[in-house]
Amino acid sequence: MSQNGAAGSTILVADDEPNIRRVIEAMFSKEGYSVLTAENGKRALALASGNPVDVLISDLIMPDMNGVELLQKVKQLHPSCAAIIVTAYGTIKSAVEAMRYGAYTYLQKPFDMDEVRVVVKKALEHRTLVAENIELKQQLKTNYKVDSMVGSSGKMQDVYKVIERVADTRATVLIRGESGTGKELVARALHFSSARASKPLVAVSCAALPETLLESELFGYEKNAFTGAVAAKAGRFEMANQGTLFLDEIGDITPATQIKLLRVVQEWEFERIGGTKTVKVDVRLIAATNKDLEKQVEEEKFRQDLYYRLNIVSIFLPPLRDRPEDIPSLVEHFLVKSAKINNRPKLKKVHPDTWQSLQAYRWPGNVRELENAVERAVVLADPGVDTITPDMMPMPVQAAMPAAASAGGKHNKKE
């Protein structure tokens, strides 16, 4: 994207009030933008189909088409366009609803021009990121085998960028983040967007196995290496040869295993347990943990040399509560996914009060917890119900409803 930002960008203003069109046009043309104005939705759409649109500023209520409808149609024509919805009715509800349909943000009438200037500037920055992400997604699309990653917050854009940059290298990657933030998903994305995609992706959960079992899993063993070793067995490192080995919960491995692992990541060779022959492997290593590894290094529970070897590139997945703007697209994604998995009709709507709770709740279990909450609603919905009301959410989510909004309590009854 161009660095000049303002100059050259196109803003489409749709508002039935001539005054609003006039002041916005005057200000932004002076600053080097090209500005298109329309007095209704139809006209705006006609302009959008013949011109580039970087930012759409649309009134929410217009005679022929509402702002949300318009923004959806404009986005079909210009997927990375950033939409700003203007509302005189100023309720958080319609704003949240508009954002659910892909608005970047909203402005409340009456607004001052400085506010508009700042919002448009931010929207343009956002647009650039979205455009890059769409491009990146297209590049990666063919490679994602299972789930693709959802969420276009700035924080997630940073994550996608690192994935894109390092996927096709052999650099060891350490993925950090609280439980349920998507660490495994990132590991898959890295593998499937690398040249190793057609080779195995082998995962080992280090916390699930006691030390000796973990070592025999990782390195394999020769016949008679220990009681019960009736035949030789290749370990996961060998199985992952030419592919990727994903070591989940790396923070849980014991000092003895850490030493063995260190040797492998330094020399890419080892012996099977009870064996003497050196096995060489070509493996891309990805590790993940939700532990504070730096603290463990400080406390001498985790070897510093191993830490440095693993941490060549690190990817931090932010907790969901720090990127609430990702919630709408995640909910939409999980509505589709859980309807499909559970063979249920897709719930089409989310009640505005439900959005408020979803946004206010702290999500200690992060994306996994959100996925479970949505799936539960899909599975338990009464036949014929097509809207998720707050009472269909787990108790802690319901309890997060901001006080003012829940005071009426009307959402607890199904309409």
Ligand SMILES: Nc1ncnc2c1ncn2[C@@H]1O[C@H](COP(=O)(O)OP(=O)(O)OP(=O)(O)O)[C@@H](O)[C@H]1O
């Ligand atoms: N950005 C995302 N887009 C879509 N689905 C996601 C995203 N992040 C996480 N998920 C989903 O949330 C669930 C949890 O993700 P994942 O298993 O990758 O988390 P994790 O960080 O490995 O958790 P843990 O630390 O508990 O192992 C999965 O079902 C995953 O598909």
Ligand SMILES: [Mg+2]
């Ligand atoms: Mg995991």
